Amino acid sequence: MSAADGRDVAACADGNCEIAVSGPVTVRFTSPAGPATLTVTEVGPNKVEYTVKSGNGRSQGGASGPGQGCITVLRDHGSSNSCGRVDTMRPAAQPGAVVIQMAAGEDGTAILHIVSR
Numbered sequence: 001m002s003a004a005d006g007r008d009v010a011a012c013a014d015g016n017c018e019i020a021v022s023g024p025v026t027v028r029f030t031s032p033a034g035p036a037t038l039t040v041t042e043v044g045p046n047k048v049e050y051t052v053k054s055g056n057g058r059s060q061g062g063a064s065g066p067g068q069g070c071i072t073v074l075r076d077h078g079s080s081n082s083c084g085r086v087d088t089m090r091p092a093a094q095p096g097a098v099v100i101q102m103a104a105g106e107d108g109t110a111i112l113h114i115v116s117r
Contacts (some may be wrong), residue, residue, distance in 0.1 A: 046066050046105070063083040
């Protein structure tokens, strides 16, 4: 799978990017609660696991299986997380939030979207 920003983790610093991830990586970006860190802990064929830390909050996501992934929404006072079937299209922006979508790929590469506008 290809991504608009390739594998350039630095492209996510402003809270907007689409990158391909094929192994553990740490992505730093700005969220409504201030600096945030997304740590991808595992990527494999149809599998992805990650942790997001923002302010005093922490959220974890993980999914395995064809077409599976997770969406985490960070807000000023908390976050929400859901995992299941996702597509690799850019998720819609939400007012006052950062939307993170991680979609597992058959080839062991996941597509990460971070959307804040």
